[in-house]
Amino acid sequence: MAENTSEIRYLTPPNIELNREKYCRFQKNRIKYIDYKDEKFLLQFVNEQGKLLPRRITGTSLKYQRKVSQAVKRARHLALMPYVADMLK
Amino acid sequence: MTNRYETVFILTPVLSAEQVKETVVKFKKSLKDAGAKLKHEEDWGLKKLAYPIQKKSTGFYHLFEYEIEGEEIANMEVNLKRDEKVMRFLTVSLDKHAIAFVESRPQRKK
Numbered sequence: 212m213a214e215n216t217s218e219i220r221y222l223t224p225p226n227i228e229l230n231r232e233k234y235c236r237f238q239k240n241r242i243k244y245i246d247y248k249d250e251k252f253l254l255q256f257v258n259e260q261g262k263l264l265p266r267r268i269t270g271t272s273l274k275y276q277r278k279v280s281q282a283v284k285r286a287r288h289l290a291l292m293p294y295v296a297d298m299l300k
Numbered sequence: 301m302t303n304r305y306e307t308v309f310i311l312t313p314v315l316s317a318e319q320v321k322e323t324v325v326k327f328k329k330s331l332k333d334a335g336a337k338l339k340h341e342e343d344w345g346l347k348k349l350a351y352p353i354q355k356k357s358t359g360f361y362h363l364f365e366y367e368i369e370g371e372e373i374a375n376m377e378v379n380l381k382r383d384e385k386v387m388r389f390l391t392v393s394l395d396k397h398a399i400a401f402v403e404s405r406p407q408r409k410k
Contacts, residue, residue: 244401247392248308248363289308289390290349290359 233270237278245278247285250292257283261296302367304339304399309380309389310359313346320360323385327364334376336368340402353387365394365402 236242246252256264256271256279263283266276286292309327311320324343331338344361353359368376373391380389394402 244397246401285390285392287350289310289361289388290351290353293350296350 235270235272235275237275238272242275245275245282247282247289248291250286253279253283253286253292257292259297261293302369304365304367304394304402305373305391306363306365306394306398306402307376307380307389307391308361308363310349310353310361310387311385312354312387313356313358313360315360315385319385323383324362326383327362327380330376330379331364331366331368334368334372336366336372336376338364338366340365356387359387 237245256269258264263280266273269276271279283292287294311323315323328338328341340363342363342365344363346358347361348358349356377389377391380386392398
């Protein structure tokens with residue numbers, strides 16, 4: 212089954228950057244505190260179902276991933292963000 | 301020793317405007333009685349909730365940011381819990397980064 216997927220001819224090659232250098236956006240622009248109250252910012256770390264994105268996708272460092280997860284959980288508690296959502300973005 | 305806290309609480313939408321104000325004033329008074337210094341206050345007004353709480357889909361959001369003795373927080377939260385007009389509340393202690401953030405950024409006035 213796997214090989215027939217490769218027969219799909221793309222009109223334009225999908226622009227997946229293969230080794231895009233991922234960086235932690237908090238360290239890069241010196242963000243020290245992640246506010247749990249502005250949900251528009253936190254939406255970037257959550258996928259369509261409202262679940263937290265893993266570090267390998269967002270590229271954040273462990274220290275800030277914990278802060279992001281705590282902020283998202285607090286926002287969920289205050290009903291600023293849903294626990295479960297569909298087509299959140 | 302006193303440290304900085306931030307409390308956000310949601311009031312049920314069935315309240316009239318002056319009931320909301322009266323509840324907020326009541327909490328502010330209880331804070332002052334507990335010897336807190338109210339640093340900052342925010343009223344986000346009626347906001348849509350991301351999921352229904354107690355079968356209601358909107359709520360009045362209020363934020364208090366204050367400095368208080370550590371052990372006063374317990375009884376402060378008790379009267380928040382006891383008041384049935386408050387659907388939900390969250391008290392967060394602010395560390396040095398949070399304090400720097402709160403002071404530096406203009407607060408969200410809705």
